[in-house]
Amino acid sequence: MTDSTAPVVDVDALAAAVTKQGGVVKMLKKDGAKAEVLEPEVAKLLALRAEFDAARKAADGNKTDKPFNRAAFDDLVKRKMFVVSAFEIHGGVGGLFDLGPASCALKANILDVWRQHFILEENMLEMECTCLTPEVVLKTSGHVEKFTDLMVKDESTGDCHRADKLLEDFIDSFLESNPTLSREEQDEYRRVQRQADAYTPEELHKLFQKYGIVSPTTGNALTFPFAFNLMFKTSIGPEGVAAGYLRPETAQGLFVNFRRLLEYNSGRMPFAAAQIGLGFRNEISPRAGLLRVREFCMAEIEHFVNPQDKKHPKFASLAGQSLVLFPNDEQLGSGKTRVMTIGEAVREGIVNNETLGFFMAKTWRFMEKIGMDAARLRFRQHLKTEMAHYAADCWDLEIKSSYGWVECVGHADRACYDLMVHSKKSKVPLIASYTLPEPREEEVWVMKADKAVIGKTFKQEQKKVMAALEALTEEGGERVEAVLAELEGPEGAAEVEGCRVTRGMVTWSKVKRMVQEVKYMPSVIEPSFGIGRVLYSLLEHSFYQRKTDENRCVMAFLPRVAPIKVGVYPLLNKPEFAPFTESIVGKLTDAGISNRADATGVSVGRRYSRADEIGCPFGVTVDYETLAAQDVTVRERDSTAQIRVPIERLVPLLKGLVDGSKTWEKDAMGSFPVVRTGEEEEEGGEEGGGER
Amino acid sequence: MTDSTAPVVDVDALAAAVTKQGGVVKMLKKDGAKAEVLEPEVAKLLALRAEFDAARKAADGNKTDKPFNRAAFDDLVKRKMFVVSAFEIHGGVGGLFDLGPASCALKANILDVWRQHFILEENMLEMECTCLTPEVVLKTSGHVEKFTDLMVKDESTGDCHRADKLLEDFIDSFLESNPTLSREEQDEYRRVQRQADAYTPEELHKLFQKYGIVSPTTGNALTFPFAFNLMFKTSIGPEGVAAGYLRPETAQGLFVNFRRLLEYNSGRMPFAAAQIGLGFRNEISPRAGLLRVREFCMAEIEHFVNPQDKKHPKFASLAGQSLVLFPNDEQLGSGKTRVMTIGEAVREGIVNNETLGFFMAKTWRFMEKIGMDAARLRFRQHLKTEMAHYAADCWDLEIKSSYGWVECVGHADRACYDLMVHSKKSKVPLIASYTLPEPREEEVWVMKADKAVIGKTFKQEQKKVMAALEALTEEGGERVEAVLAELEGPEGAAEVEGCRVTRGMVTWSKVKRMVQEVKYMPSVIEPSFGIGRVLYSLLEHSFYQRKTDENRCVMAFLPRVAPIKVGVYPLLNKPEFAPFTESIVGKLTDAGISNRADATGVSVGRRYSRADEIGCPFGVTVDYETLAAQDVTVRERDSTAQIRVPIERLVPLLKGLVDGSKTWEKDAMGSFPVVRTGEEEEEGGEEGGGER
Structure with missing residues (x-):
């Protein structure tokens, strides 16, 4: 990216234009449009696509074009403490970070x-x-009963494995080691894999037997899959x-x-x-x-x-x-x-x-x-x-x-x-209602209950039964019809809240009523x-290695989400720079812009690289010129471009760049003297992953 | 408060001045200053105090002067859903909110x-x-062993009680029902009460017997206090x-x-x-x-x-x-x-x-x-x-x-x-260091270990023993001396990591070395x-009832922490007001100012009262004048004062009032036409706690 804010918008706008034009072409084809109408639109689409690809490539200009490097990424994530194993010094615990x-x-x-x-x-x-x-x-x-995964145990060691994941992993490695399978066969395996977590224990067991799946760690046989509550x-x-x-x-x-x-x-x-x-x-x-x-x-x-x-x-x-x-x-x-x-x-x-x-x-x-x-x-x-x-x-x-x-x-x-189960269990109606503009005639269920008989039959439980019957009436619809059918059927009885209600105790009829308030149980x-998954994905999507030096890794966070927005770097750790550093840090902090001063005795280039690794989008350098001219260098992370900004204009500029009301291209590069455009190679390449 | 932002600062400044002047007087007295020097300073102190009291009273002008009304507070907290019992419809669980x-x-x-x-x-x-x-x-x-409270059980029902709280409660009610106790006796009880959670089980048991403390709910005898892990x-x-x-x-x-x-x-x-x-x-x-x-x-x-x-x-x-x-x-x-x-x-x-x-x-x-x-x-x-x-x-x-x-x-x-126990258990050194400006000569412990004997004696455990001995050397100081003393003592052996290390396996000597890096284990x-406690306390401190009508309750949150900063109220729920309401809500939301439109069909006064109850500091009312003049009424919660503000100046004003860069007194009352000063009684008194 040559710029962390503006071009993102451009590329997105182009992507949207491509999608829109694609829709136009699709519609024309569907409508059987003539060639002279269709062709210019197709040409337009191709042109847009080319422009989009170019813009995308330009935006990625500083990134290596090699595939995602997991080793370099993992090293950075751990070294910069993005994610660490919980209780690491005591041996850690699986699944806790x-x-x-x-x-x-x-x-x-x-x-x-x-x-x-x-x-x-x-x-x-x-x-x-x-x-x-x-x-x-x-x-x-329903979680106590159903919030489970299917588990298999190693028959010898008792080690536990999640059954669907074993199946998925098996298919991955099977397909990898059998590249000559026909397209149809491969598709069949993939279809099975996509349904892995939807199989019943019996279905899974059959698949395990069919594929001969055993413990991946010991090679031992596995138990029949069973439900484990999570x-x-x-x-x-x-x-x-x-x-x-x-x-x-x-x-x-x-x-x-x-x-x-x-x-x-x-x-x-x-x-x-x-x-x-x-x-x-x-x-x-x-x-x-x-x-x-x-x-x-x-x-x-x-x-x-x-x-x-x-x-x-x-x-x-x-x-x-x-x-x-x-x-x-x-x-x-x-x-x-x-x-x-x-x-x-x-x-x-x-x-x-x-x-x-x-x-x-x-x-x-x-x-x-x-x-x-x-x-x-x-x-x-x-x-x-x-x-x-x-x-x-x-x-x-x-x-x-x-x-x-x-x-x-x-x-x-x-x-x-969800509302239904909680309402039923707690006996608290969880319903909403709306008011009709005018009352209208509606059929509603009306209950007629013989309280004396109910009282005599259910004694202490009579209240519970009555409440259940009233809730049933309130709910209306199919459930009333079902109970009514049971009462009027050969059994002459229905179970309500665990109690056997018999014919004669209760009945319902439909009557017409003028209704203005309509009650209902909401959908969710x-x-x-x-x-956590969003966070992890964003770490991967943000990570890149510089084209000029793949040891220099960058987290390309947007300024809005970047952990630290501004790094402040005195050229040297000398007393004459300290007042400037402190004053800038103070002003940034007062403006609510998270920042970090780094006055360690390494080159500014190395300090830039260090900040790149935690995705800090802007750097401010205090140097000898600052002492004389009261201005500083501001560097943008992805383009590595630098401009020179008077100190009194620094905080408004950075505030705008961080909150998105200003862009680097226009309000920084376009408004202040450019020190380097970012095309030149930047010093500090010796940093890389090995530092510390 | 006549103003939610400015006077707070004034009162605080006065409080600081009183404290400072109090210090001056104290010093003069201590130094035995003459009356002609002392008296003017005392007079100054008294004047400052009077000013402070007046300012404080003025700042509290709209508040009732009756004591804190727990019933009204609890009602508001529950009704406005500040705090509700968790899983209330299923009967709730003690201690979960x-x-x-x-x-x-x-x-x-x-x-x-x-x-x-x-x-x-x-x-x-x-x-x-x-x-x-x-x-x-x-x-x-140490939590598994020591993170406990002392518990007593009801000897008949098995109900559990926290022992120190029973003692505290007992003393509270004892003092209340024995108001004639001498000051000394009261102080003695209070001293016991203040130490309630510091007693041993034996001490507590003695006190329970001395005071005849039984279960407050059943009157039954209680068990001996025992530790319950929390x-x-x-x-x-x-x-x-x-x-x-x-x-x-x-x-x-x-x-x-x-x-x-x-x-x-x-x-x-x-x-x-x-x-x-x-x-x-x-x-x-x-x-x-x-x-x-x-x-x-x-x-x-x-x-x-x-x-x-x-x-x-x-x-x-x-x-x-x-x-x-x-x-x-x-x-x-x-x-x-x-x-x-x-x-x-x-x-x-x-x-x-x-x-x-x-x-x-x-x-x-x-x-x-x-x-x-x-x-x-x-x-x-x-x-x-x-x-x-x-x-x-x-x-x-x-x-x-x-x-x-x-x-x-x-x-x-x-x-x-904390660092010491984790370091010992994990064998990971948790230490920091600093570098001396110049190397200096220091005495350090040097270990000489007979690895062959250690290996032969401890076999698989030799690594563990060596690591422990090295850690001990690193730590230096008294622990090395203690082990050394044991080895050289009559036993000729010391226990290290559960292993019996004997004389001849290891010894230490002090040598002088030039040292520049000084290691230490940090204090915490x-x-x-x-x-949660801070939150609850703030709710109580913010709550007041209006002097003019105690049914009207207010949460006087500072704008910076208030849950919703601005309420927006169309005078009537009519279509001509809607575009204004929507546009204001949209602008506030874009500016990141949390807001809520209330277009329900009750008087604006009642809607103000409703917003007062959740501590909303500012209200914006859209009325017939708005349609003609493009301006709105802005009302401040505590003073109930109102000003008239053109719509295009509304968001900058509110943003400043919320982030604290503007004050109601100066930038609102002082800069816009005042509609009401807040001295007049406000309509909407019928709202109060009884609403809904």
Whole structure:
């Protein structure tokens, strides 16, 4: 990149133009347009594409064109303490990692953008609920029973392995060592691999036997796959009798607070609640660094909406956003993604509804805002077999890294499942309502219960039974019909809340009533961000090695998310420079711009390289000229270009560059004397990975 | 308050002037000054005090002068969802609370100030470590053995109680029901009460018997006090064999990362690491809302420093800060606090060293920055019996609320205890060093070991023994002398790492060497913030009822920390107002100013009252005049004064008022037409606590 701010916009604009023109050509072809109409548009498309490629290449001008270098990346990540094994000096623990100063600040900045982009712009209600969760909540949500992965054990050593991952790994290495397989055979293996986590234990066992899969570490036979619950269990209170878990997701805290949230929102629907917090999963075989860990930060949104009306008032504003989609039929078929606007995708029924589509487009824009490479993003729809029975539609935003495509943000239309189960268990109605402009006649269920008989039959349980019957009436619809059918059927009885209710105790009839308030149980549309995975992906997408010297590594963070925005470097560690350094540091700190002075006795070039490694976008150097002329050198990280800026104009310039109101190209290079353009080779190449 | 920003500063300046003048008078008295010198200074002091009282009263002009109304406060906190019981619809869990939208934003803003005030200003290294912690770490730190509270059980029901709290409560109610006790007797009880959590089980048992303390709920006899470990235990990994705990504090994560942090800091000392994150304690009897909970947010700083040099380079900049101190001798003696500058306190040896003092003053300023009432703050020194044996000094910042004085921020000089235990256990040296300007001759220990004999004797353990002997040599000093003495003593043997090392295997001698690098194990000075307690205290300190109508409650948050900065109110919910409301909301959002439009069909006065309850400092009203003149009314929360502002000047004004660069008095009241001064009674009194 010759510039960390301006060209990004240019390349993006070109990419959008290419997508748009592609759409024009596609439409013309579909409509069977004549050659004289079609050809100029195709030519225009090709020209745009060439321009885009050139711009992209130019923007990447300082980057090596070799493939991603995992060894150099891993070395940098560890050496600069972006990610370190937790409790390393005591031997560490699988799946637990600490974030050091640079990634801690990076994460805080990503979450700041997230809060602004989602919570503030969409007026969401943010909450903070506890990680410790009593058993009743997670039994109700289904996690105690179903939050499991299939595990196999080594029959001799007892070592544990996650079954689906063994299958995936087996297929990877099988295909690698059998390159002569036909295309069809390869596709078949890939199809099996894509469904790995959707198989039943029996299906997996059969596949293990068919492929002869054994323990990858010992070669021993493996047990039949069995379900292992991934929640960490503990006990709450001094008596040691109340079981609790660490939450595996933050969502449940929002669901159980629905009633208070709706009240806080003055009863207005739809609305979204959001939560940023920790989740915990006792992964069977954690690996791939930050991508599969046992403790992680999530940012979840629960958008509550009338299931009869999933339109979104702001959908039109994002409808033109192009997305890369990988619908479930393509996954099982062609294996190819499709590029289309979210407007088209919803119109064609590929994405279930506007609200789900709105959040998908909004997430895509968020990724661009924090500097993720849009060419390595796609939305993968859940397969029918992956999706919960109640879900209406699910799309994972996947990000490509050196570990392949990884799910980073789920987007699920969970229907009213969550509110329903909590409402049923707690007996607290979790419903919303809207008022019709005029009252209208409607058929409603009316219950007639014989309280005397119910009281006599169920004694202490009569209250519970009555409450259940009333809730059933309130809910209406099919469930009332089902119970009614049972009561009127040959059995003459139905089970309600574990009690045998018999014919004569209760009956329902439909009556017509004038109704103005319509009650309903809201559906939930849930975008769920794995922040640790987003963070890791951003580290990979930001990493590059300089073309001039591959030992010089750079983290190309956008200024907005960069951990430290400005490095301050006195040419020498001498007393005459100190007042300038201190004054600049003080002014930057007062302006809220994170900065770090580096007065160590190495060359300025080496100090630039050091700052490049933690992605610091701007450097300010105090030198002998500063003493005389009260000005400093400002250097931009990616272009390595340098300009000369009077000290009194320094903070406004840097503030603008960091908050995005100014660009390096125009407001820096275009407005101040240029000391070097960045074409020249920069000193400091001796730095590299070996320093310390 | 007639103004939410400016007068705060005035009152503070006056308070400082009173303190300063008080010092002058004290000095004169001490020096035995003559009356003609002394009297004018005393007169000046009295005048300043009167001015201060008047200013304080004026600043509180709109507040009721009745005492804190807990019922009204609790009602507001729950109704506006500041704090709600976690999992309320499922019956809740003791000691677990959720934060709703307003307090969630409040907390985020408090943490923003914290990051700016500590991490950014003091260039600290922030980290994020995991909550899940393997047993070895907490065994090493001493938590597995010692992180306990004394518990007693009801002998009949088995109910659990925290012993020290029972004693404290007993004394409270005993003193209340025995008002005729002599002052000396009362003081004696209070002294016992202040030491409640420092007694041994035997001492507590004696006191329980002496006072006849029984279960407060059943009146049954209680068991002998026994230690209950407060950590939540779980198991990490699918095998179920590795014990783990939820961390009871965030500090351990920083200690075990010391080596990497020092390296990241290029070896420079002193430096501080910081961490904001969750802690967990399985409290025996959680109560007092957010003050004693089982899951809480902490913000901890570990400042690593040379134990020989605890001076702080920036101490002079805070030395003049006045603090209220409650030293341990006063706690056991007069029971009175002392007001003095931190400079005096360190000079007089009341506070152990500059670095500890620096952080105490810095914490005090932080509390003022977020709007805590400085008149309800004090630093209480730990009693000798409370303090860990290794600690050099400990001061708790206590904040007064309706629950009494509560420890909210610990400030402990923990010496090198933490690094020492982790270093010993892990065999990883956790040391720093400094370079002398010139090499100097020093005596160092040199080891001579007979490796052949050691190898033959200890076989597989020889490496471990050698490493331990080398570490011992590195450490030098008394421990080498002790082992040497044992080897040369009658036993002729010493235990090293569980192995019996005998005379002849190893010996040490002192030799003189030229040394330029001096190694040492750093001391740790630890400010540790309980953010939940700070948050709760701020809620209480911010709460008031209006003098004109006590049903109208206000949260007087400073704009910087207020959850929502601006409310936007169209006079009526009519289409002609909507474009103005939307445009203002859009501009505020783009400027990063959190805001909320309220177009519900109640009077603007009621909507102001509603916003007062969540502490929204400014309101913008769109009315019929807006349509014609493109201007709006801006209202300030505490004074209820209103001005008229052209729309194009609105965002810059509000931005300045929120970030503190502008004041309401000067830049709002002084620069725009005043619609009402705030002296008149405001409509909307019908709102109050009863709404909804």
